[in-house]
Each structure stands twice: as structure tokens, then as C-alpha cells.
Amino acid sequence: MSSGTLYDKVWDLHRVAELPGGSTQLFVGLHLIHEVTSPQAFSALKDKGLTVRCPERTVATVDHIVPTTSQQRPFADPLAEEMLSTLERNCQEHSIPLNNIGSGRQGIVHVIAPELGLTQPGMTVACGDSHTSTHGAFGAIAFGIGTSQVRDVLASQSLAMNKLKVRRIQVNGLLAEGVSAKDLILHVIRHLGVKGGVGYAYEFAGSAIEALSMEERMTLCNMAIEGGARCGYVNPDQVTFEYLKGRPHAPEGDAWSRAVAWWSSLATDPDATVDDEVVFDAAAIPPTVTWGITPGQGLGIDETVPSLDQLDPGERPIAEEAYRYMDLQPGTAIAGVHVDVCFIGSCTNGRLSDLRAAADVARGRQVAEGIKAFVVPGSEQVAKAAEAEGLDAVFRAAGFEWREPGCSMCLAMNPDRLEGRQISASSSNRNFKGRQGSASGRTLLMSPAMVAAAAVNGRVTDVRTLISPSAS
Amino acid sequence: MALFPTGPVQQVSGTAIAVPGEDIDTDRIIPARFLKCVSFDALGDQVFADDRLELSGEHPFDQARYQGASILVVNGNFGCGSSREHAPQALMRWGIRAVVGVSFAEIFYGNCLALGIPCATATPEQIKAIQAQVDREPGSSWSLDLAGLQLTSAKSSWPVSIDPGPLDMLRSGRWDATSQLLDHGPQVAELMQTLPYINQFASK
Ligand code: SF4
Numbered sequence: 001m002s003s004g005t006l007y008d009k010v011w012d013l014h015r016v017a018e019l020p021g022g023s024t025q026l027f028v029g030l031h032l033i034h035e036v037t038s039p040q041a042f043s044a045l046k047d048k049g050l051t052v053r054c055p056e057r058t059v060a061t062v063d064h065i066v067p068t069t070s071q072q073r074p075f076a077d078p079l080a081e082e083m084l085s086t087l088e089r090n091c092q093e094h095s096i097p098l099n100n101i102g103s104g105r106q107g108i109v110h111v112i113a114p115e116l117g118l119t120q121p122g123m124t125v126a127c128g129d130s131h132t133s134t135h136g137a138f139g140a141i142a143f144g145i146g147t148s149q150v151r152d153v154l155a156s157q158s159l160a161m162n163k164l165k166v167r168r169i170q171v172n173g174l175l176a177e178g179v180s181a182k183d184l185i186l187h188v189i190r191h192l193g194v195k196g197g198v199g200y201a202y203e204f205a206g207s208a209i210e211a212l213s214m215e216e217r218m219t220l221c222n223m224a225i226e227g228g229a230r231c232g233y234v235n236p237d238q239v240t241f242e243y244l245k246g247r248p249h250a251p252e253g254d255a256w257s258r259a260v261a262w263w264s265s266l267a268t269d270p271d272a273t274v275d276d277e278v279v280f281d282a283a284a285i286p287p288t289v290t291w292g293i294t295p296g297q298g299l300g301i302d303e304t305v306p307s308l309d310q311l312d313p314g315e316r317p318i319a320e321e322a323y324r325y326m327d328l329q330p331g332t333a334i335a336g337v338h339v340d341v342c343f344i345g346s347c348t349n350g351r352l353s354d355l356r357a358a359a360d361v362a363r364g365r366q367v368a369e370g371i372k373a374f375v376v377p378g379s380e381q382v383a384k385a386a387e388a389e390g391l392d393a394v395f396r397a398a399g400f401e402w403r404e405p406g407c408s409m410c411l412a413m414n415p416d417r418l419e420g421r422q423i424s425a426s427s428s429n430r431n432f433k434g435r436q437g438s439a440s441g442r443t444l445l446m447s448p449a450m451v452a453a454a455a456v457n458g459r460v461t462d463v464r465t466l467i468s469p470s471a472s
Numbered sequence: 473m474a475l476f477p478t479g480p481v482q483q484v485s486g487t488a489i490a491v492p493g494e495d496i497d498t499d500r501i502i503p504a505r506f507l508k509c510v511s512f513d514a515l516g517d518q519v520f521a522d523d524r525l526e527l528s529g530e531h532p533f534d535q536a537r538y539q540g541a542s543i544l545v546v547n548g549n550f551g552c553g554s555s556r557e558h559a560p561q562a563l564m565r566w567g568i569r570a571v572v573g574v575s576f577a578e579i580f581y582g583n584c585l586a587l588g589i590p591c592a593t594a595t596p597e598q599i600k601a602i603q604a605q606v607d608r609e610p611g612s613s614w615s616l617d618l619a620g621l622q623l624t625s626a627k628s629s630w631p632v633s634i635d636p637g638p639l640d641m642l643r644s645g646r647w648d649a650t651s652q653l654l655d656h657g658p659q660v661a662e663l664m665q666t667l668p669y670i671n672q673f674a675s676k
Contacts, residue, residue: 016663017656021646022637025653027663029670037556039510048650053660065508079508086510120669130555130579144579146557148586148648156653158660162637194495195549198578228552230578255673262668294495314548318494411504411554432499432553439503439522 002166004272006235007201010141014124016158023160029123029140031058031153032109033096035065035087036413037128041150042090052094054157059118060091061099063108064413068376068403071101080414094154107379107405110134110347114218115381117247121236121263126153131347131429133224136233137217138240139266141201143231164230165275167200171208173282178464180357181216182223182349182427182447184208184280186288189227190298192278193315197229200276203268204234208282214243215353222348223429226295235267289334289460290431290445292322297431298445299334301462306330325433326442327421335460337444341424342373342455343436344400344448346410349427350378354448355386358427359394361452361466367399368458374401374416376408400455412437425454476564477588480645484570484590485615486542488625489532490603491520496546497553498580502562504554515558516565533566537610543623545603546573548596551580560584570616572623572632574599585638588647592616592623592632602630618643 002008016025031054033041038060045051052058065080075081091098099105099112106112110131113119125135125142128150135142145159152159169188175181189196202224204217212220217234224232234240241260244250251259286300297319299305305323307330308316323329328337344350344358355375367373375395377383383405386392392402409416410428417437418424424436424443431443444460453461506518524531532538544563550573551559560583563571571584571591584591594602605628606614614625616632618639623630634642641647664670 013667014663016659019649019652020644021641023641023649025656025659027660027667029667036507040512040557043511050650050654053657077508083508083510123669128555128557130553132555144555146555146560146579146583146586148557148583152650152653155650156657156660158653158656160649160653194552195575195577198549198575228549228577251673254675258668258675259673262673294497314494321493411499413504413508430497430499430553432497434503434522435499437505439525 002272002274004269005166005203005274006139006233006266006268007141007164007166007203009266010122010124011163013122019160023162025158026124026161027158028126028153029057030113030118030125031157032113032125032127032132033058033060033150034109034129035062035083037147038090038150039083039086040147041154044151045154050155052096052154055095057157058096058154059099059113060087060096061106061109061112062087062101064407064411066101066406067414068406068408068416071404104380107382108347108350108407110222111350111378111382114138115247115379117244117250120244121240122266126159130225131222133231134218134222134347136221136224136231137214139233139236139263141231141233144225164201165199166203167197167276167278168203168205168274170277170279171204171206171282172279174208174211175282175285178449178467179285179287180447180449181212181219183288184282184285185220185223186290186295186298186445187285188280189223189296190288192227194226194294194296195228197224197227200229202227202229202232203274204232209234210237213353214239215351218351219348223295226429236263287447287450287463289450291326291328291334292319293325293431293433294318295429295431295445297322301335303334305332305334335462337460338423339425339444339454339459340371340422341418342371342451343409343424343426343428344451345376345378345408346428347378348429349448350376350382352382352385354427355382355391358448358452359391361449361463362398362400362456363394365398365456367455371455371458373399373455374403376403377405379405409436411435425451425460427451477569481588481590481642481647482619483615483617484543485613486569487540487611488543488545488606488614489538489541490545490606491532492547492603494547495549495552498551498556498559499553501551501559502556507556507558512558512561512565515562519562519566540567542567542569543614543616544568544571545599545606546571547599548574550576552577555579557583560587560589564589572602572616585641585647586649588642590616590618590634590642592634594630594632598630
């Protein structure tokens with residue numbers, strides 16, 4: 001059993017009671033809600049005659065269903081409009097702050113909570129959304145929950161949980177030029193598998209992790225869930241504190257130094273024990289692209305689609321399914337695969353540094369003929385900051401569309417979607433069958449810079465051939 | 473259709489349906505476009521919508537011989553991906569009351585538990601054999617017995633596992649956690665006093 005890890009310390013600090021049946025009642029420090037997984041929870045609350053216990057520890061935004069072309073109300077789609085107006089009504093009824101469209105604070109839930117300073121080290125963070133693991137980047141224990149649990153958290157500010165084991169993902173060395181946190185996490189999932197993390201929290205550690213910015217750490221923790229780990233985290237350090245300082249909800253004045261002292265005390269002890277440890281060499285990680293229908297089906301940019309005999313027996317059935325669905329045969333080089341649509345955005349890669357990396361590739365180039373390429377900032381704040389730097393102009397000049405913030409084609413609950421058998425290069429996190437809005441649509445996951453490279457060449461491209469080492 | 477689970481769950485009986493495949497994610501169980509709803513009521517018809525479209529009538533959920541089934545038999549990592557409770561809700565509203573498989577994704581498992589739907593596991597070989605039998609003899613009765621941890625048909629019986637915690641919650645009817653959590657309201661208030669971030673790190 002792990003001991004002395006951040007996970008253990010935060011767990012112990014938030015333990016309310018042991019419940020019959022062996023689970024633990026865990027206090028939730030920050031509860032994030034959005035329009036898709038909350039309406040039924042509010043209805044259930046009403047049915048049971050219950051109310052919201054800590055509206056001040058609950059924060060709402062709207063992200064999944066918002067259109068990214070015009071956000072004029074009422075939305076063109078009546079179902080989307082109904083979802084937002086239901087959220088507005090529920091928030092108003094229960095005095096829950098809603099970061100609504102036009103507030104300057106709206107955006108994807110996993111982008112806005114960090115940028116507002118709501119997510120802090122040592123908290124437990126829950127949200128009816130599996131990518132809540134993102135917030136672990138701050139040294140929080142953050143996990144996705146279902147709607148029944150959303151109801152429980154609304155009612156009691158706590159939930160029934162079972163403690164996870166801790167696996168340390170130790171990444172030594174430094175990532176190579178042109179290789180990003182997205183490549184790193186796709187590489188990890190490729191090697192540990194999409195179910196490798198079930199039952200574990202992933203602690204990301206080592207020199208490569210310490211060298212990552214907060215936004216990169218968020219990309220990393222965001223996709224822990226794609227490796228099966230319900231939460232992932234990075235121990236808080238100077239990088240974390242610098243990011244938080246001055247944010248709207250961060251402590252100030254004397255409280256700031258008390259906060260830093262408390263946060264620092266929560267980091268995993270040097271002599272802590274973990275349940276498992278896996279070591280990676282950062283320098284050996286190439287730009288990585290998925291070829292199949294799970295995030296674990298990744299390839300280094302110089303590799304070819306594996307044949308069945310190159311795979312473990314357990315991976316073969318899903319590989320066979322992927323050959324058929326993706327229409328990619330064993331032996332096909334991933335570099336050079338033609339794409340139709342290029343999507344830059346999502347809670348994985350829709351932050352300012354992601355847009356900068358993509359813009360560096362797009363600058364002075366043109367989206368290839370016949371390719372639809374668009375950029376969806378992760379939040380209103382990201383959009384504003386990017387526009388202040390002129391990134392929108394860079395993208396537009398290169399032939400990308402510049403959109404309003406939201407989840408967009410990450411899951412295509414809004415009008416942004418693939419058509420028919422279209423294949424996308426996407427900076428999002430899931431390449432499941434049908435994920436991007438067409439039942440037969442196909443997705444290649446990669447970093448935002450790699451998506452930009454695919455857009456300008458019309459095919460999967462090693463971004464390192466487009467950036468000169470001396471460039472910014 | 474049988475009523476949704478309430479109270480202690482000791483046994484789930486009925487016919488069975490097999491959906492083979494590894495890593496079947498919740499986007500496949502209920503595609504995102506059906507999440508555009510403020511209630512779960514209509515989800516039963518939409519379960520596996522895209523897979524069913526792709527197989528034009530050949531998907532088990534479309535075949536007449538499996539209609540009315542209450543036990544779903546699946547393979548590994550079933551329910552991975554999105555946390556959407558719409559997935560178990562859709563299965564439940566179609567009629568599923570228990571799932572038996574090689575392994576389950578954690579959030580899906582917890583979501584099922586919160587609805588009173590047991591997820592039981594068996595070895596890959598056993599699941600294969602069970603799926604084959606379900607295929608050969610659709611319409612035959614099965615029973616998942618939570619006390620004896622057996623999945624039984626007229627012809628055969630298989631041992632299954634359910635973790636002790638969830639098993640106890642199901643059998644005692646305490647799978648709906650809300651009231652237990654609310655019982656500890658005062659402890660929650662006490663705990664909040666000990667967490668420095670609750671008061672923005674104000675000095676004590
Ligand atoms: S961007 Fe995608 S993964 Fe992230 S919260 Fe939105 S839909 Fe979910």
C-alpha cells in the first residue's frame with residue numbers, strides 16, 4: 001500500500017467517515033458542474049426534497065453544447081438552448097455561480113477552473129466529467145463522477161469512494177524539441193494500455209515532469225483517464241505556485257504564504273512508498289499519433305500500423321476492429337495518412353500555450369486545399385489572450401477558422417462534427433468510434449502543433465520538419 | 473419492463489444478451505448526440521445507436537431473440553471513456569438489470585452501482601463460454617445470484633465475483649449512498665473546519 005504520497009495525505013485530510021460496505025465518505029473541496037451531467041442530478045435532488053449543501057463550493061459553466069460560430073441566444077438548436085436554460089435556472093435557484101457565455105469567464109470546465117484559480121493543491125475536485133483528472137496537475141485529487149454522484153455531492157458535499165492504489169510514472173530526462181506533453185501521455189498510454197491504470201491514481205514525477213509548465217501538466221493529467229487511471233497528479237512545486245499567484249480565487253497577502261506552506265507540505269515525501277512504479281526516458285519519446293479506435297493505439301511518427309503478430313494477444317481483437325473501421329492496413333506508415341478535417345481545441349489542448357504552438361507552425365503557411373481546419377479556444381480568457389497576441393490573425397491568414405470557446409468537435413454535441421467517413425487530425429483526447437459526431441467518422445489524436453502540421457500538408461506530418469530548432 | 477431496482481438486490485433473473493468486444497466505451501453505449509436531454513427517460517431506445525446503425529439490424533440489441541433480456545454479458549474494460557451516467561441509464565431503461573463481464577471501467581462500475589445494477593466478473597474463458605451459450609440458446613433463463621455468486625442457467629452454472637464492498641451495498645440495499653452521506657452532515661461540517669482552504673487560509 002502506498003504511504004506518504006500526496007494521494008494518501010489528501011485522502012486522509014478529506015475523509016469524513018467509513019461507510020458500511022467498505023467505501024469512504026470523502027469531502028469534496030470543489031465541485032464543478034456543466035449542462036450535460038447536472039440537470040438529472042438537480043431533478044433527483046428535487047425528487048428527494050433535498051437542497052444544495054455548499055453552493056459556495058460549487059461552480060458552473062456551459063461548454064459541451066455551445067455553438068462556436070454564433071453564441072447568440074436563443075441558440076439555433078432548441079435542445080441546446082433547453083440545456084443551458086435549465087442550467088441557468090438550477091444555478092439561480094440554488095445560488096450557484098455560473099460562468100455564463102459573455103461573462104469573460106466561460107469556457108471548458110477543465111480550462112476555466114484552473115485559470116480562475118479555483119483549482120488548488122491539496123483539494124479534492126469532483127465533476128460529472130471524466131476529464132476532471134486534469135485538475136490533478138495542481139496536486140489535487142480530482143476525479144470524474146456520474147450523475148448520481150453529482151446528486152450526492154450537491155446534497156452532501158461528499159461522496160462514497162474507494163481508495164485507489166498509486167502508480168508512479170517516473171519520466172526522466174527532457175522531452176526533445178517538437179515533442180509535447182500530449183506526445184508524452186499518448187506514449188505512456190500506448191505502453192501501459194487503456195486499462196493499465198484501472199484501480200490506480202497516476203503520480204507523474206521525474207525531471208521531465210518537473211520541467212513542464214502548468215498547462216503541459218494539465219494536458220498530461222487530463223488524459224490519465226484514457227489510460228484507465230481515474231486520477232493523475234503532479235506534486236505541487238514552484239511552477240504551480242507561480243501559476244496560481246494573482247488568479248481571481250487564489251489566496252492573497254498573508255494568506256498566500258500560509259497557503260504555499262500548506263501546499264508544499266502535501267507533496268509526496270521523499271521516502272514515500274508507492275504500489276507500483278514505471279520508468280520512461282523522455283528523450284526517447286517521438287511525436288505520437290493514434291492510428292486506431294482507442295487512445296492506446298498510438299504510433300511514433302516514423303512507425304507503421306502494427307500487424308497482429310506484433311501485438312499482444314489481448315490487443316488483437318481491437319486492432320482488427322480498428323483496421324476495418326479506420327481503413328488502415330498493417331504496414332501503412334502513419335506519416336502521410338491523408339486527413340479531411342483538422343481540429344485544434346478541447347480541455348486537453350485548448351489553452352494559450354497550445355494555440356501558440358499550433359500558430360508557430362501555421363504562421364506564414366496555408367492550410368492545404370480541400371482541408372477544413374478550425375481552432376476553438378478553451379475559454380473566453382484563452383480567446384482574449386490569444387487575440388491580444390494576434391494568434392487569431394495568424395490562424396485566419398493561414399486559412400483556419402477562428403471560433404468561439406467550447407468543447408466543439410471533441411465530442412460534437414454542437415454543430416461542429418465530422419461528416420460520413422471523414423478523418424480528422426484532432427488535438428482532443430478520444431478517438432472512439434463515432435466520437436466526433438459521425439457514426440463512421442475517424443479520428444487521429446495528436447498534439448496541437450502536429451494538427452497544424454497536418455493541416456498545412458493535408459496529411460499526417462512530423463512537425464519537426466516544419467519548425468527550425470532556432471525558432472522561438 | 474421490470475421496475476427499476478429498489479432496495480436489496482439479491483438476485484437478477486431473466487434472459488441474457490451478449491455484446492462481445494473489448495474496450496466498449498460509453499460513447500458507443502450512448503453516443504454524445506443523445507446526451508442533449510435534461511432527463512434520462514428516452515435513452516432506452518438509443519442504447520448502442522451507432523453500433524446498431526452500422527450493423528443494420530444485426531446488433532444483438534436489435535435481434536428479436538434477445539428482446540426483453542435483463543442480463544448483459546460483455547468482455548474486458550466495458551464502459552471505458554466518458555463518465556456519462558447516461559450509459560448505464562440507457563442500458564437500464566432498455567431492460568438490463570445486471571452486467572457480467574471480464575472487467576469494467578471504474579466510473580461505469582460506480583455508476584451502475586449507484587443505480588442498483590450489479591457488475592459481476594468472470595475469467596475471459598468463462599465469459600467466452602457464457603456468451604457462446606447465450607448465442608446458442610437465446611431465450612433461456614439465467615439467474616445471477618448475489619448470495620452464492622453464481623450465474624446459473626438450466627444447463628450450467630458459473631462462479632462470478634463482485635467486490636465485497638459493492639456486494640454488501642447491493643445485498644443490503646444501501647447502494648443508494650445519498651442517505652448515508654447525509655447522516656454524516658455534522659462530521660462534514662467539522663471536517664470543513666480543519667481544511668485551511670475553506671476559509672481562504674485565514675489565520676486561526
Ligand atoms: S473538451 Fe471534450 S473531453 Fe473535455 S470536457 Fe469537453 S467534451 Fe469532455
